[in-house]
Amino acid sequence: MKVDQSLIEKMLQLYGQDPQLLMVVEESLELALSVVKFLRKTANAVPGKHVDKETLIKNMVEEAADVSIVLKNIPTLFGEDNVQAEIDRKVARQWKRVENFKPDAGAS
Secondary structure, eight states: OOOOHHHHHHHHHHHOHHHHHHHHHHHHHHHHHHHHHHHHHHHTOOTTSOOOHHHHHHHHHHHHHHHHHHHTHHHHHHOHHHHHHHHHHHHHHHHHHHHTOOOOTTOO
């Protein structure tokens, strides 16, 4: 289900700007921690100890969904055009980096 802009506007009216911005921080931190937990548990898995990757992935997906929803507050509060212009600038910069990427000569 797509997040309807009217829902974001109603949430901002109901809860207010500062609490919604705090939710952006909170949900972003929860996503970051879920990624760290996934990497820590899968990279440093103890031999013979079961790592429930499915649950770790499910948690990351849930947190990513929360972040996607609350991030909609930013363009609503500070201007869709402002956010889109910055996205365009950063995507163009990333394309240049990818196109100009040259692997290290010593890498195999």
